[in-house]
Amino acid sequence: MSINEASRAYGAQKSSIREISAYANARKAEIGAENVFDFSLGNPSIPAPDAVRASIERALALPATQLHGYTPANGLPAVREAVAASLCRRFGEKTASAGDLYLTCGAAASLSITFHAIVNPGDEVIVIAPYFPEYRVWIETSGATCVEVMADAKTFQIDVAAVAAAITPRTRAIVINTPNNPVGSVYSRENLDALAAALRDAEKRLGTTITIVSDEPYREITYGAEVPWVPALYDRTIVCYSYSKSLSLPGERIGWVLVPPTNPEHDDLVFAVAGAGRKLGFVCAPALFQRVLADCVDCPTDVEAYAENRRALTDGLARLGYEFIKPEGAFYLWVKALEPDAGAFFERAKALELLPVPSDSFGCPGWVRVGYCVSHETIVNSMPAWEKLAASYR
């Protein structure tokens, strides 16, 4: 055997989200796309802004050796300057400079690189459940243990007391994701302030350091809620970003890691992020889409389409008596299953061609995630099936 068993297992075990999505596609081929209500994936349903295409066309005028050549490992300086300038305009003048940014092949790369930059074998990293299941894969691959702390059962804000209780001398980091996948919650300033205070308190008590890894691909997709800038609340923060959702470019793999200048270990962390990228086999972020960023970093995200879907879905499900967490951001609705076993509830939904994702996939029982980054018709036309599903429980 010349095989790494952990790698084989990660390859053989499909993500349940991808499995439901594959089933949806097969089912659509069988009975017609209009008869299957696929709420499984987080693939943006609104197209990339026109500015992206214009930027690509402009880039094609460059000499090809320049356009497609290697860039520095952390990205083209002009692109990092444009991103830093945008962050400064939005969050304050000393938020970031070009040297604080490391451009990546998307959010997965940002997070994987960050974990490899900060943890050592034996460390613990806290995640707030329900959580994006790949967090566990990347945390474990970096050599750390993934420690789940359930969010507040009512509000799905961070349960700060539970986090404080879970911290040990080995706790090296906590991952937060706001706006949140899968719940759609946005952590309030009060909630984040309380978290920051609890972490500072634990650091002092234990003589350790705890980093917040702030995973923010949904920052631009909100429905009125404020999304506080985490490094302004807690120094020891690293921000992971991706343009997959804000510019609808998930397949192009482009994002960044920011080590804010206020992070007390800034200089070492900038090296550690670059070194982690190098170790894992990342050479540079795709060059053409680096250039697209320089042009499109301030393009507004067309949130209105998601807002309409959100309205139709929440109004419809409320009318039918479903309980859910009112989404303040991202494009997911977290709906309470009508029986304790989310898997069994999912099977009944599936029989009606409704395909959400059961919450067990996210480390939490009793709910389903309904992704509303779909066509508006899918939402409207799914309502009779949701009605039948509810009726089947009466």
Next chain:
Amino acid sequence: MSINEASRAYGAQKSSIREISAYANARKAEIGAENVFDFSLGNPSIPAPDAVRASIERALALPATQLHGYTPANGLPAVREAVAASLCRRFGEKTASAGDLYLTCGAAASLSITFHAIVNPGDEVIVIAPYFPEYRVWIETSGATCVEVMADAKTFQIDVAAVAAAITPRTRAIVINTPNNPVGSVYSRENLDALAAALRDAEKRLGTTITIVSDEPYREITYGAEVPWVPALYDRTIVCYSYSKSLSLPGERIGWVLVPPTNPEHDDLVFAVAGAGRKLGFVCAPALFQRVLADCVDCPTDVEAYAENRRALTDGLARLGYEFIKPEGAFYLWVKALEPDAGAFFERAKALELLPVPSDSFGCPGWVRVGYCVSHETIVNSMPAWEKLAASYR
């Protein structure tokens, strides 16, 4: 401290190739680009073929959500089919099918993923020195030990007896790179056959399995030599490829890993490669450039420009009395330093504005690598400096 020290060190320690290249750029700004002879980098000097631009323009006509959306983790099926069909046309009808291919973010990703797919902590991986220095980084990150075996001192073919002597019960893989960076050699069929026989013999003797990892980004850049298809000579092979050199797309990060159907652990390895990609934070290869592959997989590489550079450089240096390995592939000339210490020789060259890379960077003393993926003028105009350098040793 919330830092992984190995990552910090990998980030702080620059590759010497990149350092020389940075010095070259600074020096050009100082004394004029035409007065600096920068032979340090492997950035292709010929542009991507026109078909690449045409393919991008064609792709832009697709709906943006389709064009830029997530692809399957192993890549778009139609693209993998196109690559597999091309391999079958070139190397025989059962060479590959779509399911054997995993598209990657370039050669670095292909290699890093392959090592994580096959090795376990404590394993040893053999590299043939001189070798691309990042091999060591990725091998060590996967948990294995990097074991250097010097190539034949005269021909720079694989020294099969030395490889056989280096094999232990822990040897899990050997990396070969033909056409070779940094030497420009191409391993002959006889040489590869002898290697295969030695590996089979060691497997039998030790009761272990040894994989050939064949790193082939320079396969298309040859000057008449045959580049044998390694899986046809040795079953337990994995092929790593990239379009960085053949299509001049190094910044776009696009390549693949092939688990040939003849590999005795094929099915498990296909899973292990996918799982290793997932573990490391690769979600899919950049979507737009996946589509470019489908159109351009059979585009011929414009080798003639490199061939002219090779002629000018080898003719010129031969006239001046330099010793070198006649390059049969890639775009590097391996030139014997005029004193035993390649670093000291490099310093004298540098004083004359000649910037090759000393061979110590590649795990081998006494030579320099001269990258001739530069403009033809750079080669012609560098000759007086090479002459002065030689004269300074008389």
